[in-house]
Amino acid sequence: MNLGDDLYREIILDNYKSTRNRRALESPAFRQEGVNPSCGDDIELYLKSDGEQITDASFEGVGCSICIASANMLCNAIKGMEVTQAEELVERVKGMLTRNETPEFPDGAEDLEAIQGVAKYPVRIKCALLSWNTLHQLLDEVRSQARSGD
Amino acid sequence: MNLGDDLYREIILDNYKSTRNRRALESPAFRQEGVNPSCGDDIELYLKSDGEQITDASFEGVGCSICIASANMLCNAIKGMEVTQAEELVERVKGMLTRNETPEFPDGAEDLEAIQGVAKYPVRIKCALLSWNTLHQLLDEVRSQARSGD
Amino acid sequence: MSTTSAHTRYDLERVRADFPILTRKMRGKPLAYLDNGATSLKPRPVIDAEVSYLRDISANIHRGVYELSEQATVLYDEAREKAKRFIGAPSDGEAVFTKSATEAVNIVAFSWGRKFLKPGDEILTTEVEHHANLIPWQEVARQTGAHLRFVELGPGGIITAASVEAALTERTRIVAITGMSNVTGFMPPVAQISRLAHKRGAIVIVDGAQLVSHHPVNVEELDVDFLVWSGHKMCGPTGVGVLYGRRALLNNMDPLLYGGDMIVRVYRDRAEYKEAPDRFETGTPNISGVIALGAAIEYLEEIGMEAIAEHEEHLLEYALERLAEVDGITLYGPREGRCGGIISFNLGQVHTHDVGSVLDGEGIAVRTGFHCAQPFMRHLGIHGTVRASFYLYNTREDVDRLVTALGRVQEVFG
Amino acid sequence: MSTTSAHTRYDLERVRADFPILTRKMRGKPLAYLDNGATSLKPRPVIDAEVSYLRDISANIHRGVYELSEQATVLYDEAREKAKRFIGAPSDGEAVFTKSATEAVNIVAFSWGRKFLKPGDEILTTEVEHHANLIPWQEVARQTGAHLRFVELGPGGIITAASVEAALTERTRIVAITGMSNVTGFMPPVAQISRLAHKRGAIVIVDGAQLVSHHPVNVEELDVDFLVWSGHKMCGPTGVGVLYGRRALLNNMDPLLYGGDMIVRVYRDRAEYKEAPDRFETGTPNISGVIALGAAIEYLEEIGMEAIAEHEEHLLEYALERLAEVDGITLYGPREGRCGGIISFNLGQVHTHDVGSVLDGEGIAVRTGFHCAQPFMRHLGIHGTVRASFYLYNTREDVDRLVTALGRVQEVFG
Ligand SMILES: Cc1ncc(COP(=O)(O)O)c(C=O)c1O
C-alpha cells in the first residue's frame, strides 16, 4: 500500500501549504470555532455573506494537513455559493467520508475528491470533517440572520 | 468423589445436630460476636474463666453445618483448658485448615480432625474458622482482664 | 444427552455446543450450571472476540493514528452501536460503557442525584432491590438530605403498578426499580410504573442486570430514563456494564470519574468536559471486554431473545412442577405476574450453604445465601435461599438432576 | 530479524515469540510497535489465562459454594497476592483492583480527599501529570475548598527534590506526582520526595501507570502511601488497574462506589461496609482481567523487571543517538536525571498526526498528540509531540526503521 496515494495526495499537500485562505476576515459577519478535542485540531472559520451569497470565506488555526487542506478547499469551494448550495456541499462531503458515497462536486470544487482517500482512515475522518461541521453551524446562523433581516 | 466423606462426615453432622453447647451463658464473663458477611454466618461465643482455666463455653447463632459443628467442637474442646492451651489449639486448627498441616489434637479434642476435609473446599474454610477466629479475639480479652486483675 | 424440547425454537444441542465449558465435569460429574443469576457461561464467539483483540490488535482506542489503534477504535464504537440496538435505544439515547451494572447505578445516583436532589426530595425504591440498586441511593440520600422511600410489597415480594402509585408523591424525583428480581425472578410492570412516575414528574432508572440478559427489552416501550445492565450475565465477559440514558439527561450530569479522554480542554486549575458517552468513560476502558460484549449481543440476537425467554419460561414451569414433589421445600416469590427463570427455595431447616455443597458434589451449580438482597431476606424473614436460575443452554435434564440431588441433601441432613 | 543485543539479559527472540501480534503486518509492513506508553502488547500466557477463565471456569467469585466459583475465587485472590508481591507491598499494605489507574486515582482523590481535605489545605502536584492524576485533584479541590499547587518545573519538565521541597508548605496534605512522565519518560526522585512530604506531614500518591510497567518498584523503598497502576500497560489485559495503599489509610476512607460485595450488613436505610480491599470492589469485578493480570505479573517477573528496564535503557540511548541524525528534529524532556524508555519529539513544523500517519504507512506505531497532558504541552509551548515508547520486545531494528521512516515524512512534507 502506498500511503501517499490514499492520504497525502498532491492536491492535499498543495492545499495544506496554501496560505491563500489562512487569515482572519476583518469585521466578519460570521465566525465560528471548531475543535477536535481528541487531537487538538482547532480552527476558526470566517464567512461574509451579502444575505444570499457567501462573498468571502477564510480560516485560521492549527491542525494536521488533512484538517487544514480540507478547510482550505472548503473556503475555495464555497466562495460565491448560495447558502443552500453550501449546505448541499456539506452533505456531499459528509456522504463521501462517512457513507462511502462518491459525489459529484460542482465546478471549482473538484479538488474535494482528493479527500476521499481519508475515508479509509477512520480516525482521520474527523480531521477532514472539522471545517465542514463548523461550516454547518455557521450556515445555520447565516440563515437565521438572513430571515431576521427580512 | 464422595462429598459425604470429605465434608459431611458423621462427626460433623453429629456436632451440627448437637444442642449441648447451643445456649447463652448467664452473666458470662466474656462474650463475642463473629460474622461472615459474605455468607451470613453469625454466632455469639460465650466463655467463663476463673482467671486460669476456661470453666465453660457455649454459643448461639445461625450458620451452616460446618460453622455450627466447628463451634460445637470448639466448646467441647476448650472447656477445662488454660488460656495458653486454647490459644495453641486455635493455631492448630488454623494450621490444619489454611496451611495443610496435620496437627495432633489433645485428648477430648480428637473430633476436630473431622474438620480437616473442609480444607479441600476453600470457600467453606471461613465457615469452619469463624468460631476459632472469634475465640482468638475473646482469649485476648480474657488475658488482658487476667492481667489487670493481678 | 439433552434433547431439543418442543418448547424451544432453537436447536438446543447446537447452542450447548457453543459453550465449551458444558463438556467439562464438576467434582467428577457432568456440569449442570444453574447459577446464571450470578453470571453466565461464555460461548465460543465471545471468547474468540476477546482473544482476537488481545492477540491481533492489542492497541488503545482513540489515541493512535495507526492501523491497530484504528481497528480497536472501530470495533469499540461498533460495540456501542450494538449495545444501543440491543435495547432499542432511540436516536437521542446513549450507551455508556461502565465496569459493571453496579458502576452504572452509581453514576446515576451520584452524577445525577448529587446534582439534582434537594433536601426533602424523595427517591422511591423497593425492598426487593439488589444491593447495587439500593446502597447507592441510601448514600446519595444521606449526602443530599433526600429521603429514601419504599414501595409496599405484596405477598412474595410482588410489586404492582398500584403499589407504586400509592408510594409516589409530589416530592418523588426518581424511581429506582429492578426490571427483574435476582431472588425470585419477578418482573415488575416497568412500563406502567414509568408512566406513573413520569406523570408525577419523576424519572425512572431500571436495574436491568437480570432483565436485559434474559428478555427482549425496548427502552422506548418501557419508557425508562436510565437502564443499567452487565455484560457478564448475558454471555459477555466480566468487567463491562452499560448505562443507557437519554443524552439530554446524561449531558446535564457531572462526571463521576475524572481523567483523560473525557475532556475538551485542560488547564492547570480546571477542565472542560466532553458530552456523553465520553464524559463518563475516562481512562483506558475495558476494550477487549467491550468488543466481546458486542460479540455476545450478536450471539444472543441471532438466537433471539424472544426464543430464549420462551425456553426459560418452559424450564421454569417444568422446574416448579418437579420441585413441588420435593418434601419439605419452601418456594419464595410471587407466582403471579411475569416471572423470569429464577427459583428461590429452602429445604426444611437445612442451611443454604449445605444444600449448595451437596449439590456441588453432584455437579450442580446453584447459588446460596442472601443474593445481595439482605433487606428482601429480612422482609421474607429468612437468612437466605438456594437459587436455581436458568439460561438458554439449560435443559430439563438439569432440572431432573437438581430434583434428584435434593433427595441426596435430605439423605445427608434428614 | 532482530537479534539479541549484548545489552539484553534475556533472549529477545524468545520473548518476541511470546507475542503473537509481532508476526502480524500493519499496512502490509512488519509491525514496529512503539506505542507502549499507551498500552502494551499481550504475550501468550496472558491471553491463555484470560481464555482459560472464560472457557473453563466462567463463574462469579465469592458467591458460590460450587467448584467453579471456588476456582474463580482462588485464582482471583492469588492475583491479588501477586500484585502485592510485584510492588513489594508490606504486610500492612493492600491492593485494590480497579478498572484502571484512572479509577484508582479517583478513589484516592474522592474517598480520601473529600473526607480529609479542608478549605485552605493544599494538594501539591506538577504540570507534567497525565490528566488522570490532575483532573481528579482539580475537582476535589473545587469541592473541598483545598488549593491545587504546582511544583516549579526545570528545563524540559525536570522535577527535583529541591523544587518539591520549595513548594511544600505546612498546609500541604497530599503530594500527587507521577512516577514516570508518559510524555518524556522522566522519573522524578520519588523516594526523596516522599521523605520530604512525610516530614511535612503530607501523604504521597504516585501515578505508577508508566513506572510500574517498566521498572522494578518497591513501595517500601519508595516510601509512598498510595501507588496506582494499570494492567494493560504491562502485558496485562484492558479493564484492570490497581490501587495500592496502606490498610489503615484505606479503611479510613469512604467507599467510592456502593453496591454488593462491599457490605457487612444492609438495612433498608443504611449499610455497614467491609474493610479494604472489598470496600472498594463492589459489583462483579473484571474477573478474567484480574486473573490475566496475575499471569502478566508472573510473565514479567520471570524475565525480570531489572532486565527489562536495562533493555529499554539501552534502546533509549541508541534511539537518542540515531534520532540526533534526523534533520529538523526537536526532542523534548530533560535528559538528565533518570529517564524511562520514552522519547517525545517534533519534526520541523509537520503536524504530529501527519508524522504518525506516514509512520503508520511504514508499519510503525507511535502515538501523536498531547498524550493526555495538555498543561505540560502548554508549558512546553507546543500543541503535541510524536512519542516513541519502548518495551521488552522492541529492537534496535525498530529504532532504525523509525529513523528511516522519519526521512519519508520529510520527503512528503519537506
Ligand atoms: C502516566 C499515566 N498516568 C495515568 C494513565 C492512565 O491510565 P489508564 O488509562 O489505564 O487509566 C496513563 C496512561 O494513559 C499514564 O501514562
Ligand SMILES: Cc1ncc(COP(=O)(O)O)c(C=O)c1O
Ligand atoms: C438484579 C441485579 N442488579 C445488579 C446486579 C449487579 O451486577 P454487577 O455485579 O454486574 O454490577 C446484579 C448481579 O449480581 C443483579 O442480579
